[in-house]
Amino acid sequence: MLGVKTAALPASLRRTNQRTVISLLLRLGTASRADLAKAAGLSQPTAGKITTELLRLGVLQEAGSSSDLNSNGDGTATRLGRPGQMLRLDAMHPRFLAIELGVTETKLAALPVAVKLKDDWDFEFPTPKSPEAWLAALRSAAAEVNPQGLWGILISVPGIVDEQESRVLFSPNLHWLEKANLPAMVKTIWNLPVLLVQEIRALALGQLTAEPDGEDFLLIDFGQGVGGAVVLEGELFSHPIPLSGEFGHTPVAGNRRICGCGAIGCLETLVSERGLLESFSADAQSRGRTGSRPSWKTLAARVTEAGLDPWLREALESTARVVAGALNVLGVRRLVMTGKLVELPSCASFLSSEIKKGAMWGRFGEIGCQTAPHRRAAGLVAAGIDRIVLPADEDAAAAQRQGVGINPP
């Protein structure tokens, strides 16, 4: 018989363990097989097999023996016994081209597996208003990228994305995406696997990468839109219907603004960048100050100087109620906030205190509220490793790599 598809345990156990090892190396930086076995709760033989595989795939690289590192002058007492072969995530070869397709800017960076935790883009250009123009701009940026050794293209997209089908379903602030076939377009430049990742999910994955063993959390980003994503039991929550995290489109009592999504009264119309500026401008006019044109800068200045004006206070209170409701339903007690809004002075702390009042857990213990930088790039790479390098089906993986560029040594 020839090439019969042989039996397999349905659950992709091996894959789970591979991911555990990668996540451990993200945290530890460098570790021996024995360290990994201990930390992952696996036996040494299993850890050995897994690392062998990851080395073959090019995800890991060797980093000398532990004695080399220890003898490097620092005073740590060298341990007894045979030193381990240290391993780390590969930082030598750029493996992914990450693209942030933002409402106003498009940014690019070529990233290795060992990605930096904070975004750091190589090139950027203003996002044009049509698919063709965007592709043209991307094509000229492409000249600066060496596609040698790349495994895939990762694109962060605002709005609602069907990540399985790589289609943008809905993007209120960038409507032309809905009709474009991004993967096909990008493949005319680089013939590599292309992965679309919903922006808010990339951010959450990035946060998860940065703190892999932090507690479960809800991440909210206040940008051009307002999104939310949840990490439950150490995993980014993914629903078959690609519609989770649409935080900003929750109705707010008394709000009559029309939202890009077609509904009336969405939270987003109050606390997106545009919404905030709109309120600020209306308020400034009512205060009789029509002089300075409302911009993010003047808004920041006003907040620094006058604190939270009533309109802003109210918007934050509404936000806090929606967030508290989400925390209550989910049973999560940690919140990570990103985006421009929480960089305004005292906004983050006011939000936090309001949320703490509204969330049930606040009556038993502490609600953890923190702000964080954007970690899109780290999130994109996490998604890329997960879906391009370690796909569920080994055959599919092979097919996707076909003639494309994974180069086992």
Place this chain on the structure above:
Amino acid sequence: MLGVKTAALPASLRRTNQRTVISLLLRLGTASRADLAKAAGLSQPTAGKITTELLRLGVLQEAGSSSDLNSNGDGTATRLGRPGQMLRLDAMHPRFLAIELGVTETKLAALPVAVKLKDDWDFEFPTPKSPEAWLAALRSAAAEVNPQGLWGILISVPGIVDEQESRVLFSPNLHWLEKANLPAMVKTIWNLPVLLVQEIRALALGQLTAEPDGEDFLLIDFGQGVGGAVVLEGELFSHPIPLSGEFGHTPVAGNRRICGCGAIGCLETLVSERGLLESFSADAQSRGRTGSRPSWKTLAARVTEAGLDPWLREALESTARVVAGALNVLGVRRLVMTGKLVELPSCASFLSSEIKKGAMWGRFGEIGCQTAPHRRAAGLVAAGIDRIVLPADEDAAAAQRQGVGINPP
């Protein structure tokens, strides 16, 4: 070597498949091993092994051969080939004593594995106001229960429950529970495993039992309190922190009522039974009708006659906003509502239409809103099967059964 704990795959795969088979039988009623294999996507040998085990445990019972059933007069063409041995969930032996510990009533029923989908209690008594009185009342009810063959006691409890530790953490409407050690108390009557299940979770599990392959849903119950629980990817969502589903304690803008939980403005103070009656009474007074004492009956009459008064309309709108927010965050598009509120005329339909307006998915497709009866008993049995009959650790199972009453034939 003697009794060395041997190797095992960490994920409890077998258990998952056992549960799949049970859930299939709940839906199909009766099926052969071959049917189950096909429906569960397992191979016939595996299905055979699993059913053998479940028969040994007493979860399943044999139900004659399919030819017997078919020849029973109905006109279905008897199929070709060897008829299958039909299997069904055991309906002969009462296996669990289910207790609904409600705020006003305590109800009991002895239930077999093949539980009815709608609640149907054998005895009930008013819930006393202290642990001792409750235990005494329970003890006298116990005379009517034959403990022969019982596997465990299942108790549905309102409030926040740590189901792992079997402790009630918080129960705003039944505060004495927080200090009582229910399992220890109950074990003085029946020396059997005792399982506490959070009321809202029992309801959601019951709904899941009734429609095991319906789409993921959010269940909301409007009773003495207001709770919510989520079924994601066919599983009741459980968080390590036992605090999910606390729907009712989300703050509502403008609401100044003081809640049993200690906070101000919780949704629950508006739409719990008590909250509704309070609003109704205030409204009646303002309309100058102090005559008829406000009761659920007069409220129902008023709604039947006058439709939704503004105060009720507003309360429902607030509820709809909170629900819509939850649906948006979770990416769920199906809602199941239970409890007294949605039995009031036109309340359920008004709620549905408001929620459809606020939930993001409503702009793409249909939000499914339905009402359902309480299915606590079914949910309790599901939890009992899961945690008493099929525990993760086979040793723990054996220990828990020790000298207690699982009788393999």
Place this chain on the structure above:
DNA sequence: CTCTTTCCTTAACAAAGTTCATATAATAGC
């Protein structure tokens, strides 16, 4: 009475993890 069809079980095997044992490479002690 034999043939076909379907059901159930036994046998052989594959995947993935575990324990146990063994080779290897350092430091520590004499």
Place this chain on the structure above:
DNA sequence: GCTATTATATGAACTTTGTTAAGGAAAGAG
């Protein structure tokens, strides 16, 4: 400098779980 100790990495044997392949059992069809 040689041996003892300790820690790492890997090879061998076995467990769990599930899969395909093959064979016996029970019914209707010809």
